[in-house]
Structures are given as C-alpha cells and as structure tokens.
Amino acid sequence: MVGKMKDELLHDHNHDGIDRRGFLKCMAWAGTGAFCVIRGGVLSSYSLSRMREMSPKEMASELSFVQISDSHMGFNKLANPDVAGTLKAAVEKINGLSVAPEFILHTGDISHLSKPEEFDTVDQILKDARAKDVFYVPGEHDVLNDDGKQFLERYGKGSKGAGWYSFDKKGVHFVGLVNVLNLKAGGLGTLGHEQLEWLEDDVKHLKHSTPIVVFAHIPLWSVYPEWGWGTEDSAQALSYLKKFGSVTVLNGHIHQTMQKVEGNVTFHTAASTAFPQPQPGKADSPGPMKVPAEQLRSVLGITDVNSVQGPHALAVVDSTLA
Amino acid sequence: MRRSVFIAVLGVATILGIVALAASARYSAPAQQKPEATEVKIDNFSFGPGALTVPVGTMVTWTNRDDIPHTVVSTDGAFKSKVLDTDEKFSFTFAKAGTYPYFCSIHPKMTAKVIVQ
Numbered sequence: 001m002v003g004k005m006k007d008e009l010l011h012d013h014n015h016d017g018i019d020r021r022g023f024l025k026c027m028a029w030a031g032t033g034a035f036c037v038i039r040g041g042v043l044s045s046y047s048l049s050r051m052r053e054m055s056p057k058e059m060a061s062e063l064s065f066v067q068i069s070d071s072h073m074g075f076n077k078l079a080n081p082d083v084a085g086t087l088k089a090a091v092e093k094i095n096g097l098s099v100a101p102e103f104i105l106h107t108g109d110i111s112h113l114s115k116p117e118e119f120d121t122v123d124q125i126l127k128d129a130r131a132k133d134v135f136y137v138p139g140e141h142d143v144l145n146d147d148g149k150q151f152l153e154r155y156g157k158g159s160k161g162a163g164w165y166s167f168d169k170k171g172v173h174f175v176g177l178v179n180v181l182n183l184k185a186g187g188l189g190t191l192g193h194e195q196l197e198w199l200e201d202d203v204k205h206l207k208h209s210t211p212i213v214v215f216a217h218i219p220l221w222s223v224y225p226e227w228g229w230g231t232e233d234s235a236q237a238l239s240y241l242k243k244f245g246s247v248t249v250l251n252g253h254i255h256q257t258m259q260k261v262e263g264n265v266t267f268h269t270a271a272s273t274a275f276p277q278p279q280p281g282k283a284d285s286p287g288p289m290k291v292p293a294e295q296l297r298s299v300l301g302i303t304d305v306n307s308v309q310g311p312h313a314l315a316v317v318d319s320t321l322a
Numbered sequence: 323m324r325r326s327v328f329i330a331v332l333g334v335a336t337i338l339g340i341v342a343l344a345a346s347a348r349y350s351a352p353a354q355q356k357p358e359a360t361e362v363k364i365d366n367f368s369f370g371p372g373a374l375t376v377p378v379g380t381m382v383t384w385t386n387r388d389d390i391p392h393t394v395v396s397t398d399g400a401f402k403s404k405v406l407d408t409d410e411k412f413s414f415t416f417a418k419a420g421t422y423p424y425f426c427s428i429h430p431k432m433t434a435k436v437i438v439q
Contacts, residue, residue, distance in 0.1 A: 077389040078389070079389065113405060140428045140429075141391070141428070144391070144393075144405040144428070145404055183427055183428075184430060185424075185425035186433050187430050187431075188431075228429055285366040285367035285368070287366065287389055288389050
C-alpha cells in the first residue's frame with residue numbers, strides 16, 4: 001500500500017513535465033530547504049545553499065509573505081516540551097529574512113486543545129514579528145468542543161460561514177478555506193457545499209492572469225488518505241481555479257514540507273513550528289515523531305513565499321528553525 | 323479422646339470448606355466483573371478492540387493513551403465525548419441492544435463499533 005501511494009505521488013500523471021525525479025528535486029523534506037521558482041508553469045528548484053549564486057532579478061519579488069503552521073500551543077509531550085520556544089524561534093527567523101514579509105499566513109492548529117490561554121500565548125508571541133498582519137484558517141485542534149465558535153470570535157472578523165474569506169494584495173488574490181469541520185466517520189477533510197458555492201462565486205469575476213493563493217489546514221491534494229491527509233471535495237474546489245494561469249495551494253496539518261505540481265497548480269505543505277510527523281506510511285500512525293533534542297529545530301520551520309516579477313511566478317522557500 | 327479427634331476432624335473439615343469456598347469465589351469472580359470487556363484503549367490512532375461485544379447495561383470506558391487528543395463520537399448521535407487529552411477517559415453505559423458505530427471526530431479515519439446484545 002505504501003509503495004502504491006508513493007507511485008501516485010511521484011509519477012507524472014498529468015504529463016506536466018514533473019516526473020518522479022523532478023518531483024523529488026522539488027520536494028523539500030523537513031530538515032532540508034528548497035527554493036522553487038515557477039515561470040509559465042515550468043518549475044525549477046535550487047537548494048538553499050545555492051541561493052547566493054542566483055541573480056538579484058531571480059530573487060526580486062513584488063510581494064513577500066510567510067506561512068507558518070501547526071504551532072500546537074499547549075502541546076507538552078516528549079516530541080517538544082517547549083512549543084512556545086520554537087514558535088519564538090520561528091518569529092526570530094521571520095524577523096531575520098532579507099526581504100521583510102508583508103504579512104503572515106497561519107494555516108491552522110494554532111492551539112493544541114482549543115484553550116483560550118493557548119490562543120492568547122500564540123497571539124502574544126506573534127506580536128513580536130515584523131509582519132503585523134496575521135491571516136488565520138483553523139485546524140481541527142482549534143475547533144474542539146464548540147464547532148469553531150471560539151475561533152470565529154477571535155479570528156473570523158469579516159469572514160463568511162465557518163470562517164472562510166478572501167482578500168487581495170498587490171494583484172494576488174488570496175483565499176482562506178476551512179476544511180476541518182463536520183468531518184464524517186471514515187472520511188477526510190471537508191469543505192462542504194456552502195463554501196464551494198462561495199468559492200465559485202468569489203473567483204468568477206477575476207481575470208485569468210490573476211495569481212491565486214489558496215490556503216487551508218488539511219492538504220487539498222491526496223497526500224495519504226490512509227492517515228486522513230487529504231480533502232474529500234478538494235477536486236471540485238480546484239475545478240473553479242482551472243482557468244487561472246498560476247494557482248498556489250498552501251496547507252499544513254502533516255508537519256513536514258512536501259510539494260507537487262499538477263497542471264497550473266502548485267501544492268505545498270509547510271513544516272510545523274511545534275513537532276514533526278512521520279513521512280506517509282513510514283510509521284504505525286501519524287503521531288508526533290520524537291527526534292533527539294539537538295535535531296528538533298532542523299525538522300521544524302517556516303515557509304517564505306515570494307511573488308516574483310511576472311504574472312506566473314511564485315517562489316516558495318522552506319527554511320528550518322535550526 | 324474420641325471427642326477431641328471428632329473436634330479435630332471437624333476443624334479440618336471446616337478449614338477445607340473455607341478453602342473450597344474461597345477457591346470457588348476466586349474462580350467465579352471474572353465471570354461477574356468482565357474487566358477486559360468494558361475497556362477500549364486508544365493507541366496509535368486506533369480504537370482497540372475495533373469491535374467490542376458487551377451485554378445490555380455494560381459501561382464502556384475509553385482511555386486515550388496517545389500523545390495527541392482524540393474524541394469518541396457515535397456516528398448516529400447516541401454518545402459524544404469531549405476532547406480527551408493523553409490519559410483522559412470517557413464512559414458510556416449501553417442500555418439498549420444494537421450496533422453502535424463510532425469514530426474520532428478529529429481524526430475521522432479512526433472508526434470502531436460496540437455491539438450490545
């Protein structure tokens with residue numbers, strides 16, 4: 001089964017030029033870093049150590065923002081007894097970036113147990129980030145016991161339904177989606193009919209050349225359904241985005257970086273700032289992965305995203321907290 | 323002399339009787355308590371046992387032994403736990419016969435059932 005999933009992930013089903021080797025080149029597992037540039041649907045990857053060789057033009061960007069994910073404030077088990085400390089390290093990393101990000105996207109699991117004090121701690125730590133605006137979508141750990149009521153009260157101002165919304169920054173259209181509510185027995189993440197209708201309407205009037213960034217907690221592609229790492233109705237959501245030249249999908253949930261290109265869509269998952277999880281099928285369960293303390297920060301991280309000059313180019317850079 | 327022998331025999335018989343009673347009590351205890359039949363452990367993102375059969379009136383207790391929180395939620399609404407952090411428990415008494423499928427609402431791939439007879 002594991003082997004089969006690997007093939008599904010790594011083969012070029014869409015004849016988009018991203019074969020197994022190309023995919024591996026651009027798949028930045030936790031602990032490594034990759035700089036990916038997409039121009040006209042063609043993807044090139046560079047290791048972080050080669051970034052100094054790149055020309056300023058290659059590095060120039062019109063819009064820069066950072067994605068963080070899965071801070072799990074309140075988690076205190078062996079895999080990381082100090083998740084506040086590693087979130088602070090992520091903020092330091094953000095503040096040390098050569099290009100100051102305009103804002104931060106948090107792709108959910110802000111808290112571990114949806115406790116008010118857990119959300120408060122994250123809010124407090126993120127106040128020290130150079131980027132002042134933080135845009136959130138909930139993870140399943142943020143909507144425990146109350147179907148997301150508290151999350152909406154804290155972060156859902158101006159959002160629709162269970163907390164979905166969109167906004168525009170420098171010509172890029174951002175869409176935050178919620179796929180962690182009303183989960184059905186045996187199923188995966190769910191967007192639901194109401195949200196899908198809203199999405200169709202939200203992007204209907206945009207020009208095809210508008211770069212789109214969609215962010216949600218659970219991956220909107222089938223990473224590993226056996227562990228629930230996928231979203232039931234993501235195909236329908238993506239069908240509304242087919243007309244656009246550049247679509248970037250940013251997710252969290254799986255606590256490791258992974259990337260895949262399918263036609264016009266680049267999928268990317270961010271590392272956690274709290275604890276790593278095993279590679280798909282490489283353990284009995286997706287529970288927290290324990291690594292030696294001195295290695296922990298090398299498997300946690302942040303994701304820096306740059307909209308490079310030209311309408312079809314977004315660059316995604318993962319860096320660890322080490 | 324004869325009387326003392328009689329008392330001694332009676333005494334041995336009494337002791338044997340107590341031992342026999344104690345033994346029978348010990349052997350009958352598991353049938354009355356059914357300790358393993360009422361426990362479900364949550365381990366490694368799965369419910370164990372995945373299918374539990376119990377008589378009507380049994381109280382089932384779930385214990386989360388994972389590092390990650392889970393819930394115990396009946397698919398048809400018969401019962402629903404609050405979120406269970408590590409080592410926290412949830413109990414429900416099954417008053418009616420039937421099959422009760424349930425899952426973890428945080429990790430819906432985790433499914434199991436209780437069969438009440």
